[in-house]
Amino acid sequence: EPEVTQTPSHQVTQMGQEVILRCVPISNHLYFYWYRQILGQKVEFLVSFYNNEISEKSEIFDDQFSVERPDGSNFTLKIRSTKLEDSAMYFCASSVTGTAGLRTGELFFGEGSRLTVL
């Protein structure tokens, strides 16, 4: 069964360092997302990506964050200068039809990358 894969599963970094989290979405999916979940808290939307550009982003997704789809298969989230409050589980997700209105389809999530900022 196709699945979303994420690497690394856990990364520990020093505050101020750059981090890149990688995702391989399901191959025939067109919409890609990053979410984060601070331990014990709600799932928070970061960004959605379609047709090689950001389609929507949240207030959390500030200038420290960027996304790329460098080679047609990988989808990366970069945090330029990590802060303590960036410590969280970061989930990548993909879908066939997006999440707006009646077209909302299933989001397939990866297992997450746990980021710990010291």
Add this chain to the structure above:
Amino acid sequence: TQLLEQSPQFLSIQEGENLTVYCNSSSVFSSLQWYRQEPGEGPVLLVTVVTGGEVKKLKRLTFQFGDARKDSSLHITAAQTGDTGLYLCAGALDSNYQLIWGAGTKLIIKP
């Protein structure tokens, strides 16, 4: 501000009991999804409801979408230990690409 409020936040019951969790909002959603998340994993979709008043059944789980499409409930009959997890509802609006997520109900089923 579009919010989805889930209740209860936490529920711990014995195996075999029935339970209902709720998802409420003042916003009208085009569709609403329920996901289940187990520790260390990403959420997995259980169901999508799109029509006001719609009821969907998935074995012992019954999902209902409110008539006004502002709320939803998940009822589990004869809960089993395998039902333990975090249950999340997420609503889709016409105007946004992002889903609006509830904070989740953490469910523990004790043997």
